[in-house]
Amino acid sequence: MCKLKYSKMPFMILLVNMFIAQVGVGLIIPVLPKFVQDFGVNSVTLGYLVSAMGFTQFLFSPLAGKWADQYGRKIIIVSGIGLFSVSQYLFGVANELWMLYVSRLIGGIGIAFTTPAITAYVADITTQENRGKSLGWIGAAMSFGVVIGPGIGGFLAEYGLRLPFYVASAASAFSMIAAFLLLPETLSYEKQLLARNSLRKSENIFSQVALSFKAPYLFLLVLIFILTFGLVSVEVVFGLYVDVKYGYTPKDIAILLTVGVLMGVLVQALLIDCLLRHFGEKRVINMSLVLSAGSLALMLIQGSFWYILFVTTLHIAATSILRPAINTLLSKMAGEEQGFVAGMSNTYTSVGIIVGPSIAGILFDIHINLPYLFGVVLILISLAIPALALKKERASACLLSKE
Secondary structure: OOOHHHOHHHHHHHHHHHHHHHHHHHOOOOOHHHHHHOOOOOHHHHHHHHHHHHHHHHHHHHHHHHHHHHHOHHHHHHHHHHHHHHHHHHHHHOOOHHHHHHHHHHHHHHHHHHHHHHHHHHHHHOOOOOHHHHHHHHHHHHHHHHHHHHHHHHHHHOOOOOHHHHHHHHHHHHHHHHHHHHOOOOOOHHHHHHHHOOHHHHOOHHHHHHHHOOOOOHHHHHHHHHHHHHHHHHHHOHHHHHHHHHOOOHHHHHHHHHHHHHHHHHHHHHOHHHHHHHHOHHHHHHHHHHHHHHHHHHHOOOOOHHHHHHHHHHHHHHHHHHHHHHHHHHHHHHOOOHHHHHHHHHHHHHHHHHHHHHHHHHHHHHOOOHHHHHHHHHHHHHHHHHHHHHHHHHHHHHHHHHO
């Protein structure tokens, strides 16, 4: 197996692929509401369009992870980027509502293919010592794409509402070609055959999800779901919250989020490796959970713009540490099932993304503080999960020692 220090070119291609995918997701955000007005749809239909991508991402993530183990990482990555390119082009040329739905559904499949396969690829080309750093860089590429995507989309929309979709499609197509030509396969043919001949080959999506309930890394998957559920619930109403409570303008909100996410990018790129080496994944996860819950609680306290900027930045920085730390620990526990486990991680994330926003909207209508209180409670529950898992591990080790 090749290691990261001998694989700079493949790793850079992975970074670019992840960055372009997230830019493609983000650049349609500022133009989507106005774009769908041409189709005469209401806000409910717009919500369905947003959720459609999460739905297929949920359905296909386990399959993509399994296929990445059975047929190699490269073909899944290339296929995912290609599907995303088709999705963006179809959205740009759409003249019927059903075409928009088909586009979003295909885009969800593309992301479902890309994310688990890239995570598994990183696990293949890194050692356990530098895996956290590499996953941190992947997370930073994702975050940076999210930051600049809407800005690029807004700029391109000045020259036509459909232009952002064509640019996203072209960029994805270029990335797909680069991956096809330059990205070597990291999973040997022997390991692919072994995965194809395993008992898991005939299991359907729901059987695979059920199988994850028995896995030793279940606590990490549950942690991913609860965190995604809680954090998305908070993030989806953030703009409404600061607007209602403080009267912030879209420019103010953009400053808060941009500064916060940029800090998150710096943390992921520069600090993840150091933190994981000095404290280990479990301690880093616990520390990040405490900071995240504390920052959400502080958000409920009335303050100046600079105070809200500080609290928002602290919260985003804390959550930026969580994902690479959890993925690193998951990767170490995955063994020869890197693709399958990465797919499961994406599936649990998708469920949180699908369910979280609707719950947040209901809570916000009851009281504007409820989504944040709900987020604090969920994160505190998450804090207990690693402790319970560690207690279970020690109990099992104690029984084995007695035998």
